[in-house]
Amino acid sequence: MPAACQLIVSFHDLHPGSRVQCDRFLAMCRECGVRRTTLLVVPRWHGAPPCDEDREFAAWLRERAEEGHEICLHAYLHRAEAVTGNAVQRAMGKHYTAGEGEFYQIDEAEAATRLREGLRIVRDGCGVPVWGFTAPAWLLSDGGRAALRKLGFHYTTRWGQVELLQSETAAAVSIPEEPVIDRSYSPACHPRRSGLRPDSPATAKEQPGGACPQASSTAMAGPSPGRLQASSYNGHGCRGRNIAAPVLVWSTRAAWRRVCSRSWVRLWGAWKRRSSVLRVAVHPVDFAYPSIEASVREAIARNLCGREAACYRDLLPEGTPPLGGGK
Numbered sequence: 001m002p003a004a005c006q007l008i009v010s011f012h013d014l015h016p017g018s019r020v021q022c023d024r025f026l027a028m029c030r031e032c033g034v035r036r037t038t039l040l041v042v043p044r045w046h047g048a049p050p051c052d053e054d055r056e057f058a059a060w061l062r063e064r065a066e067e068g069h070e071i072c073l074h075a076y077l078h079r080a081e082a083v084t085g086n087a088v089q090r091a092m093g094k095h096y097t098a099g100e101g102e103f104y105q106i107d108e109a110e111a112a113t114r115l116r117e118g119l120r121i122v123r124d125g126c127g128v129p130v131w132g133f134t135a136p137a138w139l140l141s142d143g144g145r146a147a148l149r150k151l152g153f154h155y156t157t158r159w160g161q162v163e164l165l166q167s168e169t170a171a172a173v174s175i176p177e178e179p180v181i182d183r184s185y186s187p188a189c190h191p192r193r194s195g196l197r198p199d200s201p202a203t204a205k206e207q208p209g210g211a212c213p214q215a216s217s218t219a220m221a222g223p224s225p226g227r228l229q230a231s232s233y234n235g236h237g238c239r240g241r242n243i244a245a246p247v248l249v250w251s252t253r254a255a256w257r258r259v260c261s262r263s264w265v266r267l268w269g270a271w272k273r274r275s276s277v278l279r280v281a282v283h284p285v286d287f288a289y290p291s292i293e294a295s296v297r298e299a300i301a302r303n304l305c306g307r308e309a310a311c312y313r314d315l316l317p318e319g320t321p322p323l324g325g326g327k
């Protein structure tokens, strides 16, 4: 486990239709000195043909993996068929996720089906190794999490945290953990779309003073005791670990959001500068707005200072094989 503080820069919603924006993202990263990123691939964006059927895209993706970028599975369709439940849950599905919270209310069986098919397309079809999964808008149901564990995914990402899913992986990681959090949190606490609110109450506290700490700091102090869960939450005796990883992300859906996002990212990055792991999450739509693109570039360059660029898999024990084995 590297001792230095890490900056994980990721590109979300990658599919054949967003490859142009991803190329711009990668060029920006190179110019900033970031040569390792994580690319979040959607196997069938909004029901499009499987991305591995685009052989040019598959070859391009393999080249990126061979360069050292990590490929992370990101949903299956990235579209929710329907959101059920009370008024708050329905509003979440419609407004917060913009109808894309595919894994927000999914049950374990359906999640397993989509994850297997996603692996068949991305890992087997495109021929790239996969270690982890990220749900759209970071909204993952308990059933989805259980399916990830059973299929052997090593990690999933959440708002403010990276969750190590396998007991053996979690046990071998030397970064101080955050206790596993009660899953009863409301997704409304997660401002992925608004880009305005800070991490959920469960996110790490910062230690006072000084620059970016090493992993032994108190930067990963846990949430309030009332929110802790003493044992595993998958019902199979498997206990994961959470690594605090604040994320900088932009909201572009309205002019006022774009203005506020730029300020929020600057302030939030400064506030979280002592976190051992900091993340920058970039979306294709960010490149539709020059002001946002400039803000992304500035955030990467500024927050790389004192950190090493890393992929999510760098948080795992050295030599952790991808799903299905291999390099």
Ligand SMILES: [Zn+2]
Pocket: 012, 013, 074, 078, 135, 136, 137
């Ligand atoms: Zn997404």
